[in-house]
Amino acid sequence: MVVLPRPLAGRGLLLLQQAPNRRVGWMRVLAACLAGIAATGLFILFIDAVSIRHMFTHASPALVAYMTMGQEAPAAGLGLFAVAALAAGAVGAGLALMPAYWRNTIFMAVLLVVGMALLSELISQVLRQILNGRPDRLLFSQGALRPAVAAIAAAAVFAWRGLVPRIRLRVRDRLPQLEPERQRQVSLAVRGAGVLLLLVLPWLVGSYLSEVLANVGLYLLMALGLNIAVGLAGLFDLGYVTNFAVGAYLMGVLTNSGPQATGEFNFWLVLPVSILAAMFTGLLLALPVIRMRGDYLAIATMGFGEIIRLLALSDWLSPLIGGSQGILFIPKPNIGAFTFQTPQHLFYIILAASLVMLVVINRLDLSLTGRRWMAIRDDETVANAIGIDTTWIKTLAFTLSAASGGLAGAIFASKLGTIFPHSFSLLISMNVLCIIIVGGMGSIRGMVLGTLVLIGVPELLREFAEFRFLLYGILLMAVAIYRPGGLMPARARHYRTEPAPQPAGGTPATSSSAASG
Amino acid sequence: MSESLLSVSGLTMQFGGLRAVDNVDFRQDTGTIVSIIGPNGAGKTTLFNCISGFYEPTEGEIHLEERRITGLPPNKIARAGIARTYQNIRLFRNMTVLENVMLGQERLLRTTWLGSIFGTRAARRETEEVVERSHAILAFVDLDATADRQADELPYGDQRRLEIARALASEPRLMMLDEPTAGMNPSETADTERLLQRLRDERNVSLLLIEHDMRFVMGISDHIMVLNYGRTIASGTPQEIRTNPEVIEAYLGSSAQD
Incomplete structure (x- = not known):
């Protein structure tokens, strides 16, 4: 019942916003409501008369009864519908007439409540992890959000909206007045608190969420790496999975104790080897495609991604890497007697790797090498004509970008314990590219946000797992139309020769030539 | 001549059946401003592209001081000390x-x-x-x-x-400017003229220009070279070019008689 009128309200809202003046707007809301009622009514009459079940197998009599609100006669249902649709239209119109501030606040409150309801299972799990007993019973009864809790959550949003701007204003007023030394301390404290939070995170959120976070971390590593090629140097690489696969297979082959055992080396020994091997592959693959631009480059690199998967599947290499049987019995990483067994443990390895890569990529992003890459992205011919050895700098982008993929692959193999060729499909390259486009090309914060949105959120909403790629598609289109720079577009890099005031939690650069990226 | 900065000898650039640049010779001295003029399609920009390494000339030699730079990739030529700008701005x-x-x-x-x-x-x-x-x-x-x-x-x-x-x-030792005043009004053109003179006087940069604005060219250049159909049809001081009958016929036409 709630579901159907909603599009009507939405449409009313849309029409109203487009209306040049409000009176016309009201008329349009009414028109939209009536149109909606008519359409729904016709549909109800239609399904009453004709069986549509061979087309829509889910349109059972029960559903039809539900949609007509249990009324025997469709006409009575239609009457109820008219009332509901009008009410929804009125709500929509009311929202549109409201000041934007209040409208946004209401939307945020609704979003929070719906989000809490959708994630009920997860929230319960986390709460049980932290507190004893059944604290989740306070929030949910039989898996549904208690109305009182929903009201409190909504109230909290209103309070938050009132408070945040004030706090922000205060911070913004005060911070620049502090001495540089003090500012550095503040920013250090903020970052320290952030790292501390990350350190205790796996124990707060439990095993399942740690697993999700670990996957997010692996994709973040890949996104950061590919961002060098795509975001900074503008080289559309659709074969990024190659580096991931090389890292994973090298780790698998050199550490496993299964049928493909070769040496059974230690994880920490193989890790740098995997990274170097991925870089070497990146270098080798760069050589033939280095003169290609744009679409041609994308297609050629996509070919490499497929070649590596087929090689992994092939009988030719199967004595070494197991062919379609994959590699089994890859041990988990260990330090002395301690083994990183659970997702919570593995999270730390991935966290460490991500933090290291974040620092490295951030430096590159602000460095003169980063400038060279961006010059090639903007105009390769001119970049060459001002003295940049474009062939070398592009090769470097491919090689360094591969390193992070190899790192992610190596950890992936050890984390899973087994690897199969089908884990290294084109889809991985696509996912990583999606993260970059949705997050914001060339933007490091964008990579973090993009990974959380595209990898983290679908894992949480497991009921909608089938629709993951639908979400990707919608997000990609929405970003392309409304935010071509991504959710968090790359900001201009500003260099200053004198130390300038910096916001807390900002990115004080590695030198006094402060920058923000 | 005194120390020559850039010397181009017998430069030819052939695209299929078209000789865009045909056996061009010229020398530019350090600290001078040289302009290349000529009608559209005369091969001026092609000549620039040969010097800055975008094209590998079919024949001929290019030297920057003693160094032979013929056929080097653009980044090597830039590193040797030649910088350039573009006809349509490329930032x-x-x-x-x-x-x-x-x-x-x-x-x-x-x-x-x-x-x-x-x-x-x-x-x-x-x-x-x-x-x-x-x-x-x-x-x-x-x-x-x-x-x-x-x-x-x-x-x-x-x-x-x-x-x-x-x-x-x-x-750079030499800066090549491809139509630096294109699309500018007279006051902007005058500003550009001042800027280019300051480049030479304060920064010791020698300039090689492609330019259409005759008043500007005549005012700023130490030496002018006129191209038509890829060939040099005249070369000399602004005064010599202004009075050269072949140039007047091929290119300057009415604007010289103004």
């Missing part, structure tokens, strides 16, 4: 004004990727120096106030000056 559009000038200094830079990754002291110091020098260069062309703006946000005339600033940033 790094998505980067800031300052970054554009920073990039112009490429040939002076020593920072390698390893220095960038590890944030070595040398790399950090060089970044600071580059930023400082960039501000100084922007101040020279009167663009320092726009340093943090994105390059393509600048008005047209400022974009032209920024392109010159980027070329100047490499401290």
